[in-house]
Amino acid sequence: MKSIQKPIVIVGAGFAGMTFALNLKKLNPSIPIIVVDSETNFIFKPLMYEVLSKEIRSWEATPKFANIFSDVGITFLRNCLTKISFKENILEFSDDLKLSYQYLVICTGSIPNSFLIKGVDENCYFFNDFHDLEELNSFLQKSQETASHNKLFIVGGGPSGIELACKIKDIFVDKFEINVVEKSNEILNKNKIFNREQAEKALEKRKIKVLLNSTVKEVSETKITISSEVGITSLDKDLVIWTAGVKPNLSYLETDEITKKFGRILVNKNLQVESYKNCFAIGDISVIEGMEDLPITAQVAMQEGNHLANNLQLLIQGKDPSPFEFQDNGEMISLGIGEASISGLGVTLSGKLAFEARRLIYAAKLPDITESLKSASSWIFQKKSIFKKFLKKDNSD
Structure with missing residues (x-):
């Protein structure tokens, strides 16, 4: 050795x-x-959307590195x-x-990757870490004081953009007129077909407009310029959230x-x-x-x-390493408050039960420290009756 x-x-x-x-x-x-x-805290990014909607508390998704590593004898340096x-x-x-x-x-x-597009870094909000979440949430809360139907554009129709669009609509209802800008001809173009279909239904139900085959050319303080099949259009905007790539x-x-x-x-x-x-x-x-x-x-x-x-x-140990093989365990996407879609390993699930299952799966993946275990266990005990009902129903079929 x-x-x-x-x-x-x-x-x-x-x-x-x-x-x-x-x-x-x-x-x-x-x-x-x-x-x-x-940073000082781990960021469980898939749960940032639930922190934004206050479905979970911020500490549940951001355990401290010092706690995680000191408990197992690993040295942490910031x-x-x-x-x-x-x-x-x-x-x-x-x-x-x-x-x-x-x-x-x-x-x-x-x-975040702004692709050198003029005005993106200066005039857009992002959603890549907890600092971004706090800045965005602060702006959204201040918008409560203004008139309804603020024009909000989310650039990028991938999982992050779709999850944000649904959460914000559910949190603020009619406060924002939400538009998702996607450069390809469909949202979630790299995701499972079932999840894409459920996402399309979720957007339609919430009256969230999707601009397909559209690319952003510039973002100024008051306008967003979009190129599409009909030409170049400059639209008024109150807020642009950039989720178009990293x-x-x-x-x-x-x-x-x-x-x-x-x-x-x-x-x-x-x-x-x-x-x-x-x-x-x-x-x-x-x-x-x-x-x-x-x-x-x-x-x-x-x-x-x-x-x-x-x-x-x-x-x-002086032995040869082995090649990496990826196993696709499927994917999960949040589609508004209390709803989600899951597709993988031969299973498809949507709606409220999918949201509960998604939360349980993520709770199991949180770093193995006391606070996270408390979070997971309290949530499991709170929600176990739902799974009991589901299992009873499943067994009776």
């Missing part, structure tokens, strides 16, 4: 980094692990990575801290240090950076050679984190 002289350092503690760190510690409790992140010296195995941070590593796992996640957060990388593909770090099927075999990249910032079509989702990130934990344990 190889000895560990320096720590394993993980930069970024989102779904990929969190899963990797906790699983590796379970496999090898004595191994020294340092996790570095620029810091911002500025440079990686791959040949020297050294990391440099914003406060001049330098860290040496034996193995490095990079998983710094993604940030890009990897790689500000600390030198241009030609390591190979990139589609702007992301290229790794082999063992999740290694090919030119530096003691370095790994997982989650939103990486693309696996030969598996370029994998979606950028929490599900993929968590599976990569779990697989890499097993691989690194093999490497420490």
